Amino acid sequence: MKAHYLVCYDITKPRRLSRVLRFMKGRGIHLQYSVFYCYLTWQELADVKEKLSCLIKHNADDVRIYPLPVKSMVAAMGCGNRVPEGVELFME
Numbered sequence: 001m002k003a004h005y006l007v008c009y010d011i012t013k014p015r016r017l018s019r020v021l022r023f024m025k026g027r028g029i030h031l032q033y034s035v036f037y038c039y040l041t042w043q044e045l046a047d048v049k050e051k052l053s054c055l056i057k058h059n060a061d062d063v064r065i066y067p068l069p070v071k072s073m074v075a076a077m078g079c080g081n082r083v084p085e086g087v088e089l090f091m092e
Contacts, residue, residue, distance in 0.1 A: 003039070005067055007024060007066075008034060008036075008066070009056075011034075016056060
């Protein structure tokens with residue numbers, strides 16, 4: 001069964017940041033600079049966590065993976081126009 005996740009990261013070195021960005025572009029929708037929306041199975045989530053763990057420096061970088069509710073409403077302000085499929089947009 002698949003679930004929705006936000007993957008957010010702060011990477012301190014440009015080279016590692018590029019590697020994480022390239023990896024994540026193949027796993028989800030790039031919503032903002034360091035934020036991805038992913039729709040993953042448990043195994044896919046485990047694979048993402050394992051790979052990210054290998055790509056980052058644990059004492060310098062920060063990666064967060066947040067599970068999202070099944071039915072999500074998103075508030076969007078500004079120029080962001082990428083909304084994941086199945087997510088309702090609430091404009092402010």
